[in-house]
Amino acid sequence: MSVSGEAAAVPVAAEDYARFCDFFYRRTGIQLGAGKRYFVDRRLADRMEATGLPSLRGYLLKLRYDDAEGAELQQLINALTVNETYFYREEYQLRALSAEIMPELAARHAGAPLRIWSLPCSTGEEPYSIALHLTANWTGLETVDVEIVGSDIDTAVLARARAGLYGARAVQHLPPDLLQRHFVRAGEAWRISAALRGAVRFTTANLHDAAAMRRHRGLYDVIFCRNLLIYFDDVSRRTAAEMLYEALRPGGFVCLGHSESMSRMSSLFTVRKLAHAIVHQRPAA
């Protein structure tokens, strides 16, 4: 252990590193690449120390052949994902949701419940923002049943999402009246109300796992898939676009992060230029 509490990075041959990146890519779709080397080395050293395996080759063997439950792979994924997020991130899409997408969907599926998926949801700020924005801005909530699901590949962030406890930085872009109404102070932090916590269901999901994604086929009316595909390469992005398409009901919508472009990934979707945001729609059947 170093003084900082992190294990010291062990020297790793380029060939072993490339083999590790390939393994990780196949499981997650995430391209670790040479530019991430320092970040990856530190976290790998921590996992190797925790498992008592001094070489990357030995650690990879464990992951491949001695991790039947996938427990170590999960620890590794939790260590290597980038979970940056905050409330009301890219708020213009929330405005599009409340003012344009939900009224359109409610008119089309009168009486039926509508389902929104935040994938990936990280520590929960995105699905809670969706719930908060709809509560404050869409009167349709009084008559339409809306189910909000938050999912992520990282089980540690999901535990934090369920707890709903946030620091000042996470809530800094929230309108103050919403912060006062839906959060209570917990020391230096803010805890989101039990009602809001009850409004979002959190589950594990891996957008890169085609077999597991089949369970979500045709379930959702809107998917927020923001700031994940930036970590994928062209091949895993194309597969991801197909997974999102399959997970949507016909006529359903996808919102991507502002630096992510659907046209470069797939031609399955129709571009919808709404007043507040450009979104992507699975054509109606």
Ligand SMILES: C[S@@+](CC[C@H](N)C(=O)[O-])C[C@H]1O[C@@H](n2cnc3c(N)ncnc32)[C@H](O)[C@@H]1O
């Ligand atoms: C930068 S956060 C984005 C969170 C939120 N959507 C936002 O825009 O603020 C990226 C999240 O993607 C998750 N992630 C990475 N690979 C994934 C995969 N294959 N399937 C599902 N989630 C994944 C990470 O665990 C991380 O929490």
